[in-house]
Amino acid sequence: MQVLQNMVASLGNPIKSQPPSQVTNVNTINVVNNLTIAPWGAPLQLTDADVEAALASIPGVAGTLALPEVVSTLMELVKRAHMSSTARNVYLNPKRGDQALALTPTGGWAAMPLTEATAALFDDASARIAAPVGRQRVNALRATVPVQYRADKAQAVQLGLRPMEAHLANLAPGGPGPLLLESAAAAQPAPLDPAEAVALIKQLPAAYEPSGAVTAEWLMSITAAAKTTAAELTRALRQASARNLCGIAEWRGIMQRNVPPL
Numbered sequence: 572m573q574v575l576q577n578m579v580a581s582l583g584n585p586i587k588s589q590p591p592s593q594v595t596n597v598n599t600i601n602v603v604n605n606l607t608i609a610p611w612g613a614p615l616q617l618t619d620a621d622v623e624a625a626l627a628s629i630p631g632v633a634g635t636l637a638l639p640e641v642v643s644t645l646m647e648l649v650k651r652a653h654m655s656s657t658a659r660n661v662y663l664n665p666k667r668g669d670q671a672l673a674l675t676p677t678g679g680w681a682a683m684p685l686t687e688a689t690a691a692l693f694d695d696a697s698a699r700i701a702a703p704v705g706r707q708r709v710n711a712l713r714a715t716v717p718v719q720y721r722a723d724k725a726q727a728v729q730l731g732l733r734p735m736e737a738h739l740a741n742l743a744p745g746g747p748g749p750l751l752l753e754s755a756a757a758a759q760p761a762p763l764d765p766a767e768a769v770a771l772i773k774q775l776p777a778a779y780e781p782s783g784a785v786t787a788e789w790l791m792s793i794t795a796a797a798k799t800t801a802a803e804l805t806r807a808l809r810q811a812s813a814r815n816l817c818g819i820a821e822w823r824g825i826m827q828r829n830v831p832p833l
Contacts, residue, residue, distance in 0.1 A: 611660050611673035611681075615652035615695045622648065622700055626712045627800060636712075641719050642730045646738065648696040650749035653742060661688060662746070663739035671739055689735045690728045693720065711787055763799050765811035771797055772808070777821045784827035801825055 609616075625647040629640055653659050664670035664682055671688035672680040701717040720727050741747050771793055778789040794801055808822035 608657050608660050608674055610676045612676075613658075613660065615648070615692075615699055616655055616658045617648060617652050617696070617699045621651045622713070623800060625651070626700070626716070629712060629716075636715060636719055638719065638723055638727055639730060641716055642693075642727050642734075644700075644716055645693045645696045645720065645727070646731060646734050647751070648699065649692045649735070650738060650751055652696070653738075653749045656748070659742045659748070661692075661739060662742040662744070663736060665743065668736060685732060685736060685739075686728055688739070689731050690724070692735070693724075693728060693731060697721070711791055763797060763803050763807040765807045765814060765816060768797070768804060768807035769811045769817045772817065772821055777824060779820075779824055782827060783820075783824055785821065785824035790825060 625644050628647060629636065629644055660674040661671050663685075664672050667682075669685050670682045671685050672682055673688065675681050697717045697720045700713055738749065741750055775789065775793050775796065777793075778786045780786055790801055790804075794804055797804060805822050805825045808817065808825070811817045812819050812822060
């Protein structure tokens with residue numbers, strides 16, 4: 572009898588409707604958790620500073636790169652591209668470690684092999700390295716890294732599977748997001764003292780092309796020795812020239828190679 576009374580009471584008190592859960596917008600703009608997210612296939616969100624920072628983390632000089640260094644550079648750029656929550660349009664399938672889930676233009680999450688996702692992300696990162704800029708920086712690695720990646724793409728993708736798996740796991744909703752190495756997070760090198768720059772060019776005298784521009788080989792050698800960038804070296808030499816510590820040929824020669832002025 573008590574059971575029947577309870578049933579009758581429940582009929583008189585219909586269950587209140589539950590509030591709708593967060594729904595992904597299936598229009599051209601994808602909204603997930605109130606964030607507008609670019610669908611899979613959108614260009615990676617990378618700046619020239621991101622590219623320079625990733626290349627600056629490579630030890631040695633162009634022509635001596637090992638494939639793991641190429642893969643590490645590409646991974647660094649992929650992580651930087653996903654720093655913004657609006658760019659996190661892919662993450663590891665929580666049910667299958669060999670698959671990624673990517674946001675489609677219609678708002679759904681489609682599964683793809685992890686190898687395919689890794690290759691696509693590496694392709695985009697490599698293309699971004701090789702892309703021309705307004706005033707092209709002199710950094711032979713901009714050509715070397717993409718060339719070496721394309722020459723051994725299959726092996727590069729295989730080497731990248733484990734780090735990519737970890738990275739995409741961090742991109743899962745509620746995850747910590749990209750984890751950059753502390754050394755890589757320090758994007759810019761420490762300022763180069765003008766006196767130190769002068770001492771460097773005395774040890775490694777500049778070599779010039781007929782146009783007056785310094786040679787790429789000399790620039791690579793001296794920036795590697797100083798552990799700095801061409802732009803930072805230019806800044807230091809210009810300050811040294813203003814103090815009459817050196818002439819103007821060196822920094823003007825670097826500028827003629829179209830290093831953007833500071």
